[in-house]
Amino acid sequence: MPSSTRDPEIVRISQKGQATIPKSLREKYGIDTPGAVFIYEEDERIVVEPVPSLEELNGIHSSDDREPGDVIEDVREIKREERRREQELADRLRPEDADDE
Structure with a gap:
């Protein structure tokens, strides 16, 4: 059964403050390893976002x-x-009947 990304997972933090993003989320959001992510605080939460590829930026620096x-x-x-x-x-x-659950 696939897990929902809304279901929290416990991730351990190393002594260096490092955490591992679960594989299912890395795959879903296209986070390559090794790679980079944006991390920032928003509305009292820590947010992790994939750094977009050059194709996604498509001239954004022009x-x-x-x-x-x-x-x-x-x-x-x-x-x-x-x-x-x-x-x-x-x-x-x-499916339409999913609303009935």
């Missing part, structure tokens, strides 16, 4: 009139839109 922080906000917006589309697709594919 403008010279960007302010510091604009690129990361653009990346976050791309990711939000991607998650929204994935959720819409999941909702469409979910």
Whole structure:
């Protein structure tokens, strides 16, 4: 039975403060190993986001009139839109009788 990404998993923190992202989440979000992720605090939570590939950025650095922080906000917006589309697709594919559970 596949686990939901909403079901929390316990991850141990090493003495160096290192944690391992579970394989199922790395695969789902395309986090390569070795690789890099963004990590930041938002609404009293620690958020981990994959660093987008160069293809996903698709010219995001091409403008010279960007302010510091604009690129990361653009990346976050791309990711939000991607998650929204994935959720819409999941909702469409979910069997109608799943709402009755």
